[in-house]
Amino acid sequence: MSKLVIVGTVAFDAIETPFGKTDKILGGAGTFIGLAASNFQVDSAIVSIVGGDFPQTYLDLLKERNIDVSGIEIVEDGKTFFWSGKYHNDMNSRDTLATELNVLEHFNPVVPEIYKDAEVVMLGNLHPSVQMSVLKQMNKKPKLVVLDTMNFWMDCALEELHKTIKHIDVITINDEEARQLTGEYSLVVAARKIHEMGPKYVVIKKGEHGALLFHDDNVFYAPALPLEEVFDPTGAGDTFAGGFTGYLAKTEDFSFENMKNAVIHGSALASFCVEKFGTERMLNLDSEEVQRRLRQFQQLTQFDIELT
């Protein structure tokens, strides 16, 4: 079974949408990535940091899904990273109400010894130097390194970001961020410029408009499932990345053709994530539901034109 190292926040979120609001609930990129990847037979570990206020029950939820949590440092006298946001009516934009870094401010990720030979590494959205420090701890070069990032790091740690993405295979990024990183409006041109920065594969996430996968001159477009309502978009991008990476770690086939399947798996899992607040839907998801959703994606996208 492939080993998958995930680095990313394990955190508290408080979310407000037109449908309601939550108290502090389980959140964080590492959490969403881990939960998504747990739908595949992989041996995964989350590397993260939490405070003494983080409930053991949350760690148990992860453990129950066969996620190794020994790499989650617990700072007993510290407080867990907290993010609070409010979504607007169209669900495509949001205001950040609070960001309390807390223990995250002094996060030095430590990859557990037995995961230092992992085949696949997923670097969730964090300071690019933190992401790099995880890569440096690996004993041997992973077969695949996937990195997610965001505009915040382009604003305040661009140089470090450029350094880190030289060493990765796949970057996942949203459309606006791809434009910001390259100064190009056309996503095709933006993807090419990002290729030149290092990543052989570029995944551009477009929210309700789906996701694009670029590799050399090849491109694949996975739509998002059109939904009656998006209840809470929090974690959808991380869930996508976790599904994408988890599928690749399981199949150990890192070809472009198989990455297409990985993008579809990521999209399918993300379509569940938005159905409830936070991690709720991902914690209550069985494999039959996933298979049914994948079938929906087939019907949504597959056609049968005979070409001469």
Added chain:
Amino acid sequence: MSKLVIVGTVAFDAIETPFGKTDKILGGAGTFIGLAASNFQVDSAIVSIVGGDFPQTYLDLLKERNIDVSGIEIVEDGKTFFWSGKYHNDMNSRDTLATELNVLEHFNPVVPEIYKDAEVVMLGNLHPSVQMSVLKQMNKKPKLVVLDTMNFWMDCALEELHKTIKHIDVITINDEEARQLTGEYSLVVAARKIHEMGPKYVVIKKGEHGALLFHDDNVFYAPALPLEEVFDPTGAGDTFAGGFTGYLAKTEDFSFENMKNAVIHGSALASFCVEKFGTERMLNLDSEEVQRRLRQFQQLTQFDIELT
């Protein structure tokens, strides 16, 4: 061979984009629909109106593509409909610089006698009462009626629009228009409400994000081909509609499964349309190029996941 009646403007356009500007060139919804449909073996006729200033060479261009132009009324002492627009840098928004209705102001479409039994009717974007008057002239109920419309008619002829769309099978409409027509943000909910207004099939065009086809609880999502640059978006929506309808007229299979193929053909043709100013690319397009583009759409969207 199926007969296809197309009603829509045949016009002059003057276009400005970040890449340059044109003088008055051939344009109009009827023109783009007709040119797109001419890629399929159908017996099509455009019903429209032009002024004495409309060059015979333009009519000849249509005739060369086996489009019957006997239904294009020529008002010798009138002027042809003229539209002028300027696209912004992102190509997703534009300003209308001039709209001169001219002969279009008193347009009473007359369907040529031999086309009154056409199997398929494509009602291009026009006043909904003009669209309805074409339908009323048909001797027998067409097997398929497709209608395109725009927000302008929702603002100033909503009642007539509601009357007309009761009698059609497929509506093509863009995402913002679907939201305006229904007051619903979710396109899934909007499509359902439009179903209830009459059309059994709802096609929602999302520009660079592709197109959605809805029928009952079924949905199909055709992406747009990601392009390095969009040179001129004018006519892309009409080209999509013409390719969609032309393919259905040729195959005479109006099932949801075949409509998926029709959406792909429409998307493929629209991806050519935006490569040059106005109709230029559509006038220089051979069937091999179309086949190659369709193959690109297969590679863009088709994947191979084995489901249990």
